[in-house]
Amino acid sequence: MSRLLIAYGTTEGHTAKIAQHIAAAARRLGHEVDVVQASELATDASLDAYAGVIVGASVHEGRYQAAVVHFVERQRAALATRPSAFFSVSLAAAGRSPEDAAEIHGMIAQLAERASWKPLLTASFAGALKYTEYSWLKRVVMKHISGQKGGDTDTSRDFEYTDWNQVTDFAEQFCTKLAVAKAG
Numbered sequence: 261m262s263r264l265l266i267a268y269g270t271t272e273g274h275t276a277k278i279a280q281h282i283a284a285a286a287r288r289l290g291h292e293v294d295v296v297q298a299s300e301l302a303t304d305a306s307l308d309a310y311a312g313v314i315v316g317a318s319v320h321e322g323r324y325q326a327a328v329v330h331f332v333e334r335q336r337a338a339l340a341t342r343p344s345a346f347f348s349v350s351l352a353a354a355g356r357s358p359e360d361a362a363e364i365h366g367m368i369a370q371l372a373e374r375a376s377w378k379p380l381l382t383a384s385f386a387g388a389l390k391y392t393e394y395s396w397l398k399r400v401v402m403k404h405i406s407g408q409k410g411g412d413t414d415t416s417r418d419f420e421y422t423d424w425n426q427v428t429d430f431a432e433q434f435c436t437k438l439a440v441a442k443a444g
């Protein structure tokens with residue numbers, strides 16, 4: 261049993277839901293897991309208590325949440341000395357175009373480079389369109405963007421594109437890597 265931290269950024273709550281799903285999968289494997297929004301972590305928070313760290317963020321206008329970027333930069337020493345992973349949440353990951361996949365791949369690489377971070381595992385998860393929760397302007401903008409890509413435009417309901425089996429696999433793979441690191 262190890263203690264894990266999941267530090268995430270979210271704007272509309274979907275990444276928080278994914279973080280909780282990862283935590284549930286890790287807890288089923290016997291781990292103790294703290295799930296914390298990166299913006300709520302103290303600047304000088306110590307990660308000493310954690311055997312592994314999973315970081316997650318969602319893409320908004322081509323960027324990850326600033327709190328997550330700052331967390332990765334501030335905690336570069338801690339991330340370099342324990343198994344860690346990163347998951348990205350976006351609408352681009354819901355599409356099938358190679359350009360969208362390359363864009364997210366590039367964003368993950370750029371984030372890691374900023375802190376000379378080498379996560380053991382990275383994943384790109386498809387997010388959600390929460391039309392019913394957006395402001396009027398956000399709803400119009402997101403409908404336009406989604407429509408341009410041939411996506412869903414019925415603003416009377418929400419759409420969730422996340423493959424929850426992919427999320428569970430990611431959590432289980434990370435726990436396996438953690439066990440291997442611990443044994444070595």
Ligand SMILES: Cc1cc2nc3c(=O)[nH]c(=O)nc-3n(C[C@H](O)[C@H](O)[C@H](O)COP(=O)(O)O)c2cc1C
Binds near residue numbers: 319321322323353
């Ligand atoms: C205003 C806004 C801008 C967005 N910009 C992007 C984007 O640039 N690229 C992308 O792939 N997805 C984009 N998305 C989709 C989000 O990444 C997706 O809705 C995700 O589920 C949000 O996760 P969160 O609820 O944790 O913030 C955007 C969503 C909104 C509402």
